[in-house]
Each structure stands twice: as C-alpha cells, then as structure tokens.
Amino acid sequence: MxxxxxxxxxxxxxxxxxxxxxxxxxxxxxxxxxxxxxxxxxxxxxxxxxxxxxxxxxxxxxxxxxxxxxxxxxxxxGLEFRAFDDDFLCRQIWDSEADWGxxxxxxxxxxxxxxxxxxxxxxxxxxxxxxxxxxxxxxxxxxxxxxxxxxxxxxxxxxxxxxxxxxxxxxxxxxxPKSSGYAVYRAWMGTEGLKANPLTAWLADPNIDHHVGWLGPDVHFLVATLQKGTACSWVLTHKDEADVEESWSAPGYVEEAVKAVQDWAPIVHAIIRATPEKDLVDWKLVFRxxxxxxxxxxxxxxxxxxxxxxxxxxxxxxxxxxxxxxxxxxxxxxxxxxxxxxxxxxxxxxxxxxxxxxxxxxxxxxxxxxxxxDFDQVKKNPESVxxxxxxxxxxxxxxxxxxxxxxxxxxxxxxxxxxxxxxxx
Ligand SMILES: Cc1cc2nc3c(=O)[nH]c(=O)nc-3n(C[C@H](O)[C@H](O)[C@H](O)COP(=O)(O)OP(=O)(O)OC[C@H]3O[C@@H](n4cnc5c(N)ncnc54)[C@H](O)[C@@H]3O)c2cc1C
CATH class of the missing domain: 3.50.50.60 (FAD/NAD(P)-binding domain)
Structure with a gap:
C-alpha cells in the first residue's frame, strides 16, 4: 500500500x-x-x-x-536547590508534571x-x-x-x-551573533575524583541519581549524576563579556572556573577541582x-x-x-x-x-x-527559585x-x- x-x-x-x-x-x-x-x-x-x-x-x-x-x-x-553558601533552599519535585510524560x-x-x-x-x-x-x-x-x-x-x-x-x-x-554577556563552563566526567573526597563522595551514589543546583548572584551551578553513580555532569553559567565565539569544543580551565565562584561553599570548589581539565569546555552564550x-x-x-x-x-x-x-x-x-x-x-x-x-x-x-x-529575599522565600x-x-x-x-x-x-x-x- x-x-x-x-x-x-x-x-x-x-x-x-x-x-x-x-x-x-x-x-x-x-x-x-x-x-x-x-x-x-x-x-x-x-x-x-x-x-x-x-x-x-x-x-x-x-x-x-x-x-x-x-x-x-x-x-x-526532583532538583534540589542550595544557595552559594550551601544553605538548603528547597527541592523541586517533578510530580506535578508526571502526566505530561x-x-x-x-x-x-x-x-x-x-x-x-x-x-x-x-x-x-x-x-x-x-x-x-x-x-x-x-x-x-x-x-x-x-x-x-x-x-x-x-x-x-x-x-x-x-x-x-x-x-x-x-x-x-x-x-x-551578539554576546549575551554570559558563558558556561560545562563538564562531563567520571566520578573517581568525587569519590576520593569526603565532601563530594555522596554524589557518586550507585543507587540514586542526584540533581543539585547551587545559586548565587549572577552565577548558577547545576550538577547531575547518572549511570549508577559513575558519571557526573555540571554546568556553571556566569557573566562573561570576553567574546562571542561559541564552540562545543573550546577548552575550559579548572582554576578559571573556580574563580567564577570564588566566595562559594567548599563543596562547589571540590566538584570543580575533581574535574579533569580535558573534560571541561568553556562555551560562550550568544544571542541571535x-x-x-x-x-x-x-x-x-x-x-x-x-x-x-x-x-x-x-x-x-x-x-x-x-x-x-x-x-x-x-x-x-x-x-x-x-x-x-x-x-x-x-x-x-x-x-x-x-x-x-x-x-x-x-x-x-x-x-x-x-x-x-535578591538572596536575602530568597532565603526568606526559598520556593521562589x-x-x-x-x-x-x-x-x-x-x-x-x-x-x-x-x-x-x-x-x-x-x-x-x-x-x-x-x-x-
Ligand atoms: C558538537 C555539538 C555538541 C553539542 N553539545 C551539546 C550539549 O552538550 N548540550 C546541549 O544542550 N546542546 C549541545 N549541542 C547543541 C544541541 O545539540 C542543539 O542545540 C540542538 O540539539 C539542536 O540541534 P540541531 O540539529 O538544530 O543542530 P546541531 O546539533 O548543531 O546539528 C547540526 C548538524 O549539521 C551539520 N552541518 C553543519 N553544516 C553542514 C553542512 N554544510 N553540510 C552538512 N552538514 C552540516 C553539523 O555537523 C551538525 O551535525 C551540541 C551541538 C553540537 C554540534
């Protein structure tokens, strides 16, 4: 037919x-x-x-x-939100959208x-x-x-x-392309480095996939684990006026990424420092x-x-x-x-x-x-994030x-x- x-x-x-x-x-x-x-x-x-x-x-x-x-x-x-100082804010459960597929x-x-x-x-x-x-x-x-x-x-x-x-x-x-004023450090890596540090070892849990977002003024850092605790991906979106070149293969540098979250909680630094530099990309975000x-x-x-x-x-x-x-x-x-x-x-x-x-x-x-x-307000109303x-x-x-x-x-x-x-x- x-x-x-x-x-x-x-x-x-x-x-x-x-x-x-x-x-x-x-x-x-x-x-x-x-x-x-x-x-x-x-x-x-x-x-x-x-x-x-x-x-x-x-x-x-x-x-x-x-x-x-x-x-x-x-x-x-769900996705757990924490403030840049690692204070727990809230957990967003996806149950309300279960019927959407x-x-x-x-x-x-x-x-x-x-x-x-x-x-x-x-x-x-x-x-x-x-x-x-x-x-x-x-x-x-x-x-x-x-x-x-x-x-x-x-x-x-x-x-x-x-x-x-x-x-x-x-x-x-x-x-x-026009600069959006932001760039993203992005990484996909094995979890060996996380397992080796007591601050981050819990992320490499073989039984539970974790999804955590740390939020601060003009920066956010999202981490997801998967594949029975063997893989971890993180993205760090931050201000960046440098240029408007976008590339999925531009190298990223660990210490530069740490600088973008300088005053943040030690766990954030530990996750970034557990990243092999070969697995880190610096991706400039552009508008068109x-x-x-x-x-x-x-x-x-x-x-x-x-x-x-x-x-x-x-x-x-x-x-x-x-x-x-x-x-x-x-x-x-x-x-x-x-x-x-x-x-x-x-x-x-x-x-x-x-x-x-x-x-x-x-x-x-x-x-x-x-x-x-406004992070003073966020702490009063954590659900707002x-x-x-x-x-x-x-x-x-x-x-x-x-x-x-x-x-x-x-x-x-x-x-x-x-x-x-x-x-x-
Ligand atoms: C290498 C790469 C890695 C990416 N990684 C991520 C990621 O990790 N996370 C994320 O959220 N998004 C990522 N993206 C972007 C994401 O895949 C896209 O935004 C989205 O899926 C839309 O896809 P698309 O098919 O429109 O374009 P793309 O995924 O960009 O695909 C376009 C395709 O067209 C091909 N192409 C280009 N010009 C020609 C030509 N003249 N003749 C024949 N073929 C051509 C390219 O090689 C490419 O395969 C990536 C894109 C690329 C290209």
Whole structure:
C-alpha cells in the first residue's frame, strides 16, 4: 500500500536532532529521504542535554528507542536547590508534571547514537562526509551541491546548526551573533575524583541519581549524576563579556572556573577541582535576533533547529524544539502532498514560529529569575527559585497539533499570501 509521502524525495542537511528527527519522520511516511552530514563520522561530542516531555513523547513514539535511552539517562524525582553558601533552599519535585510524560536527560553523544541508529533502521540514507556547499531551488524542485555533485529533490530541510550556511545563502541573512554577556563552563566526567573526597563522595551514589543546583548572584551551578553513580555532569553559567565565539569544543580551565565562584561553599570548589581539565569546555552564550522568515523565496527550502532559532540553555528547550520542528515539517509535507510543497513549508513556518519565539524567551526569564534574585529575599522565600514548568511548553504533542491545525493554517495563508512571521509578538 502506498504510504502518504511515497513519491516524495526529501533532502535533509545536518544530522543533529533537528535533521535526524525530520528524516525519521519523513522516511516513516514513505518519502525517499537522504540526510547529508558534513562530519566524516558520527561524533560523540557534547555533554548533558535535556529533552522535556514534549520531545520525550517523540522518542517514545519510535519503536525500541525508550528502552535504549533509559539506561544511559538521568533518573531522579526532583532538583534540589542550595544557595552559594550551601544553605538548603528547597527541592523541586517533578510530580506535578508526571502526566505530561517522560523526560530524557543524558549525554548528547549517547542519546544521539540511539537516534542515529533508529534513523538507519527505518531506512534513512545517511551520507557522512557530505558537507553541503550550495543550495538551489526552482518552482518545482530544490537541491544541494555536495562534494561537487548536484542532488535534486522535492524539498530541502536545512538543520545545519548555529553557523548555518543555509541561513546565509538561502535566506540572505548575515549571521551576526551578539554576546549575551554570559558563558558556561560545562563538564562531563567520571566520578573517581568525587569519590576520593569526603565532601563530594555522596554524589557518586550507585543507587540514586542526584540533581543539585547551587545559586548565587549572577552565577548558577547545576550538577547531575547518572549511570549508577559513575558519571557526573555540571554546568556553571556566569557573566562573561570576553567574546562571542561559541564552540562545543573550546577548552575550559579548572582554576578559571573556580574563580567564577570564588566566595562559594567548599563543596562547589571540590566538584570543580575533581574535574579533569580535558573534560571541561568553556562555551560562550550568544544571542541571535529572530529571523524574519525560515523559508526560501520559492518555498522549497526550510530552516529548522538551531539554524532557524538558537536557544539559550536556560530555556532547557533547544533540542526539544528542534525535534518538534522535524515532526511538524513531516506532518505538513504528508498533508500537503507532492503537488503542494510550498503550502507545507509555509504552514510549517506559521505553525512553529510563534511557539518557538515564546519558548526562546523563557531562556532569559528563567536565567534572570536565578541570577537577579535578591538572596536575602530568597532565603526568606526559598520556593521562589523553583523552575517554572510551563504546561504549554512541556505538555505538548507536536504531531497531534500539526494534524489538528494544518488545514486552517493553509486556508489562512491562502487568504493572506503576503503573511510573514512577526518576531515582535
Ligand atoms: C558538537 C555539538 C555538541 C553539542 N553539545 C551539546 C550539549 O552538550 N548540550 C546541549 O544542550 N546542546 C549541545 N549541542 C547543541 C544541541 O545539540 C542543539 O542545540 C540542538 O540539539 C539542536 O540541534 P540541531 O540539529 O538544530 O543542530 P546541531 O546539533 O548543531 O546539528 C547540526 C548538524 O549539521 C551539520 N552541518 C553543519 N553544516 C553542514 C553542512 N554544510 N553540510 C552538512 N552538514 C552540516 C553539523 O555537523 C551538525 O551535525 C551540541 C551541538 C553540537 C554540534
């Protein structure tokens, strides 16, 4: 029996979570799907990455993926908050959101490996060492140039990350990152160093995963343990005006990280000093203004994931929103069919844009709630540091929503052919 997207040839650029999700969802619907990845091998780079219930729902819709993710992911029922002097503030239990579905937090490389394997198992044609150099489109097709070869399809989805070439050459926007004024030291390490120090040994508990956040003026330090007490990840977000280079592989220095929390409790210093320097990254956080559009003039090429909308880590939604993009794009393509690819891309943009914009803003509001807090007040009202857990962000079914609103979205766009996203909303 013909599947809804059979006959469609979909080209996807970038094998991050946006590209992989889009490719899996298009392939599942029967499209011939080619995924181009510039790297020559699948790389394990990164450290902790968080997927909320909204993207957890997508993982769980893929056969056997949840059971592969469970052993590598963090499992705790809440997040304990302490002040910079180690005074206990409160514990935020995730029970209020139990009905929203499971979250998955773990090492980016390990989670990426599971999703990658799933993409291969459903028949996505992943081409490594395929750095896309050019994009082109006509009214009836779109394509890419890879290693000098021109490859043509019905549509191109570009999930090529924060330094997107697609954004620059398809949409004509100069990429101008601006400093956010913050940077993050990030580490993923074994727990041998923690076990050796009585101050920190409790963190390496083989029976319980710990999740603790120490908060202070303009700095926060989050620690998570997982994999039966053998792995620990921490992130330290601090003021930094130095430059606007962002890199997941820039080296970090232990003593510089300690300086960012100079007057803090000894346990914080002990955790940082237990970190092998090779496992420490210094990642500068940048802002990019929202793009005026995510789709190309002939509506055959669309941006997705970080290429369209980078997130601050304090939104805890970057990877989740990228996956929602991939699912939504596939549903729109299915409902539009081969003859109406332009409708699919416009609907994808209109469905996703306002939701992404609103979610991006939570990155700033969440950070400010911690960093700008008056700590005398926090000690009087410790519950005030709890993370907002928005139902509209987390209790969301991207696929169901796209099926529900596709028809009315296309009708509204046909009635208003000049519609463009409004980033002021
Ligand atoms: C190496 C790396 C490590 C990361 N580590 C973390 C982490 O530890 N924690 C966290 O929260 N987030 C991390 N992120 C970011 C996080 O994965 C993304 O913000 C989020 O998942 C959105 O993913 P994306 O698919 O839009 O982009 P990305 O994950 O950035 O994926 C983009 C992909 O496109 C490929 N690509 C780029 N240009 C081309 C081209 N011209 N042709 C073909 N392929 C191309 C890149 O090689 C990359 O694989 C990391 C990203 C990267 C690239």
């Amino acid at each position: 013909a599947q809804p997207c059979s006959g469609l040839k979909v080209l996807v650029v970038g094998a991050g979570f946006a590209g992989l999700t889009c490719a899996i969802e298009c392939r599942k619907r029967g499209a011939e799907t080619i995924l181009f990845e510039g790297n020559t091998s699948r790389r394990q780079l990164g450290d902790i990455i968080s997927f909320g219930s909204n993207s957890g729902r997508i993982f769980r819709s893929w056969p056997r993926v949840e059971e592969k993710l469970d052993p590598v992911c963090h499992h705790s029922d 499971k979250r998955f937090n773990g090492h980016r490389g390990e989670i990426h490996g599971v999703v990658w394997d799933h993409a291969l198992s459903v028949g996505v044609d992943i081409r490594l060492g395929s750095k896309v150099q050019e994009y082109f489109e006509t009214d009836t097709e779109a394509g890419v140039v890879v290693n000098g070869e021109k490859i043509v399809g019905d549509v191109v989805f570009a999930g090529d990350g924060v330094r997107s070439l697609a954004r620059t050459i398809v949409l004509g926007f100069e990429d101008k 203004d929202p793009l005026p559009t995510w789709i190309s003039p002939k509506r055959r090429i669309a941006l997705m994931g970080d290429a369209a909308h980078p997130f601050l880590p304090t939104s805890i939604q970057g990877a989740s929103q990228s996956m929602e993009d991939g699912v939504t794009a596939a549903v729109c393509l299915e409902l539009a069919g081969k003859a109406n690819v332009a409708d699919a891309l416009r609907a994808y943009e209109k469905i996703r844009y306002p939701r992404v914009l609103a979610t991006q803003r939570t990155g700033v509001t969440n950070r400010e709630a911690w960093h700008k807090a 709890k993370l907002p857990r928005q139902d509209w962000v987390l209790n969301f079914d991207a696929s169901g929503h796209a099926y529900e609103v596709y028809k009315e979205t296309v009708e509204s766009l046909r009635a208003d052919p000049g519609w463009m996203p409004d980033s002021r909303l």
